[in-house]
Amino acid sequence: MVYLTFVCAFNAIHRLWNTELSAEDNIETYGECANGHGHLFRIEITVARDITGENPVVVERRAIRDIVDSVLAPKLRHGNMDTAFSIDNFVSTGENVTRAIWQLIKCELPKDVALVAVKVIETPKNSFVYCGENVPQRASVPIL
Secondary structure, three states: OOOEEEEEEEEEEEOOOOOOOOOOHHHHHHHHHHHOOEEEEEEEEEEEEEOOOOOOOOHHHHHHHHHHHHHHHHHHHEEEEEOOOOOOOOOOHHHHHHHHHHHHHHHHOOOEEEEEEEOOOOOOEEEEOOOOOOOOOOOOOOOO
């Protein structure tokens, strides 16, 4: 199995706000992030496939670039992470954004290419990795 990580980046805004909480509870829960702000979100998409003589690459780079350009870019480039995924009451935490991106990418990949991980780097100090629902609870986090 060979892994390929494709990297892209988008400027976008978000506001950590849960509509089921009061304003006071949102501010207490999310602090200054409840006010809304922007980031340069760096996204790393890791895919894998067995390599053979007939299939010498994990996936054509153009195929990944096309998915990013047609699926992610229209939602995320200079967008609002709070509404980009069309999920009701979506709280745009890094954790939730990472899982939402996974769902968008997963169904677009060629059938013989496995989506291994999606990593969202929100700031130089924090990033989030999602490896799908089938990862055992005690699995170590892959170094991506």
